[in-house]
Amino acid sequence: MTANSVAVLDWLAGTGTDLTVSSCDPNTADPLVVSRLRAAGVRVSTDESDLESLVRERPELVFDTGGDLTAALVERGCPPLAAVESTSTGLWRLDQLERLPMPVLEWARIPLKEKVEHRFHVAAGVWSAITWLTGLSIEGRRVLVVGYGEVGKGVAERAHRMGALVTVAEPDPSRALDARLRGHETVPSATAAAHTAEIVVTATGRPGAVHADCLERLPEGAILANAGHSPREIDLDHLRRGGPGRPVRPGIVEYRLAGRALFVLGGASPVNLAAGTTFGDDLWDLFSGVTALSCDWLLNGDWSELPAGIHPVPPHMQHRIARSYLARPKRPAHVGVIEEQDPGPGDGHVLQELVGPQCRDYQQNHSLAHSTLAPGGVITVHHHERTEETYVVLSGQLTVSLDGVDHLVSAGGYVAIPSRVRHGAVAGAQGARLLAVSTPPWQAEDHHEAPC
Ligand SMILES: NC(=O)c1ccc[n+]([C@@H]2O[C@H](COP(=O)([O-])OP(=O)(O)OC[C@H]3O[C@@H](n4cnc5c(N)ncnc54)[C@H](O)[C@@H]3O)[C@@H](O)[C@H]2O)c1
Numbered sequence: 001m002t003a004n005s006v007a008v009l010d011w012l013a014g015t016g017t018d019l020t021v022s023s024c025d026p027n028t029a030d031p032l033v034v035s036r037l038r039a040a041g042v043r044v045s046t047d048e049s050d051l052e053s054l055v056r057e058r059p060e061l062v063f064d065t066g067g068d069l070t071a072a073l074v075e076r077g078c079p080p081l082a083a084v085e086s087t088s089t090g091l092w093r094l095d096q097l098e099r100l101p102m103p104v105l106e107w108a109r110i111p112l113k114e115k116v117e118h119r120f121h122v123a124a125g126v127w128s129a130i131t132w133l134t135g136l137s138i139e140g141r142r143v144l145v146v147g148y149g150e151v152g153k154g155v156a157e158r159a160h161r162m163g164a165l166v167t168v169a170e171p172d173p174s175r176a177l178d179a180r181l182r183g184h185e186t187v188p189s190a191t192a193a194a195h196t197a198e199i200v201v202t203a204t205g206r207p208g209a210v211h212a213d214c215l216e217r218l219p220e221g222a223i224l225a226n227a228g229h230s231p232r233e234i235d236l237d238h239l240r241r242g243g244p245g246r247p248v249r250p251g252i253v254e255y256r257l258a259g260r261a262l263f264v265l266g267g268a269s270p271v272n273l274a275a276g277t278t279f280g281d282d283l284w285d286l287f288s289g290v291t292a293l294s295c296d297w298l299l300n301g302d303w304s305e306l307p308a309g310i311h312p313v314p315p316h317m318q319h320r321i322a323r324s325y326l327a328r329p330k331r332p333a334h335v336g337v338i339e340e341q342d343p344g345p346g347d348g349h350v351l352q353e354l355v356g357p358q359c360r361d362y363q364q365n366h367s368l369a370h371s372t373l374a375p376g377g378v379i380t381v382h383h384h385e386r387t388e389e390t391y392v393v394l395s396g397q398l399t400v401s402l403d404g405v406d407h408l409v410s411a412g413g414y415v416a417i418p419s420r421v422r423h424g425a426v427a428g429a430q431g432a433r434l435l436a437v438s439t440p441p442w443q444a445e446d447h448h449e450a451p452c
Pocket residue numbers: 087088089090118122146147148149150151152169170171172175188189190203204205206208209210227228229230270271272273
């Protein structure tokens with residue numbers, strides 16, 4: 001029940017479905033979303049321990065995040081007609097059941113989720129949340145990532161790119177090898193690397209991934225955050241033995257363990273969702289897309305022909321979502337007029353940036369400038385390491401020097417200037433006007449007056 005889910009929840013509430021929405025982790029239920037749903041007449045539960053009352057409702061169709069409700073319904077002998085499961089934790093939970101008597105659509109292990117959402121969205125959100133909550137930079141810090149599924153992989157890769165020294169704790173040797181080949185230190189369990197960890201991020205989906213032994217080894221000041229589904233990945237009960245914890249900033253609680261301070265972010269709930277705001281909203285659209293299509297699958301009875309068991313979201317649904325994400329809205333076009341400019345004194349050259357990333361007439365991949373040169377006006381010799389340019393002379397005459405060789409170019413002529421060619425120009429007796437097209441767009445950092 002985060003702000004990003006509102007669009008889908010509003011739509012569901014409007015379908016006339018007899019709808020109950022329950023949060024799987026109270027820390028991730030945004031109070032504004034809860035009150036909005038209640039105002040729309042939806043039954044809402046934010047209490048994790050409310051599972052029994054949800055089971056008593058005997059839902060016919062279940063959209064689950066974590067598998068708790070679906071598993072409880074199956075175990076109590078009242079399975080739903082069909083279900084959707086969105087997390088690997090939930091699939092793991094369903095795998096533990098003796099029998100799954102109905103079709104379940106899963107989108108925890110589909111490429112769109114694993115390779116895109118887990119890898120990029122979650123990782124971006126997790127590190128934004130950690131830096132936003134703590135105000136700390138990540139560069140040079142020792143980060144321990146616990147679990148190297150796609151979520152852990154994304155979290156580790158992003159930390160590495162941000163300049164952290166990353167160690168991965170992963171018991172699965174093939175996944176650990178993958179982590180090693182991507183340049184991370186690896187250990188089989190969090191305990192083995194705990195003594196040097198400054199920031200620990202759990203991404204296993206399993207309770208107790210950072211258990212008492214591991215906590216006991218963490219150094220003074222270590223920061224703990226969770227990216228996995230279960231808020232029990234970090235053993236908070238053990239931390240609370242030293243006292244209830246002291247809130248030090250919003251979303252940060254300090255615990256004392258054997259005289260050392262340890263800081264837990266977001267109540268050990270998924271930090272990207274529990275930090276009071278959701279991070280990586282634009283990528284989250286993918287999540288909304290799959291949520292909407294799989295709820296549609298439930299409501300339309302698309303499951304009725306399917307055998308019992310787990311079925312991945314079919315490729316056509318994934319493609320539809322990916323295509324809609326790729327189809328970006330068009331940017332507005334602009335029509336403009338070049339205003340006459342007086343080149344004035346100095347080098348007798350006035351330059352107007354007409355089009356480009358920094359201009360009102362925004363274009364991302366090229367820039368266009370208009371130059372007016374007084375008689376004898378000068379474009380100082382320079383070069384660009386990356387940008388290539390074409391000058392089009394609109395009026396007058398220009399002597400353009402290219403790597404020290406002069407070329408006379410009159411109105412209607414042009415000069416194509418590759419990157420790294422030293423170039424400059426001097427206007428003739430009538431002055432000159434020219435257009436300069438640059439790609440990649442002109443940038444001050446790539447304008448070099450000193451020789452190559
Ligand atoms: N925060 C979010 O927004 C968000 C989004 C999507 C998924 N998730 C959750 O993130 C978690 C991880 O997802 P995933 O797809 O990478 O899962 P996964 O099951 O593919 O990977 C988990 C990894 O953790 C390892 N592991 C298990 N116990 C461990 C332990 N004690 N110590 C170290 N490693 C251990 C496993 O070997 C596995 O490689 C799940 O709970 C998933 O539901 C969170």
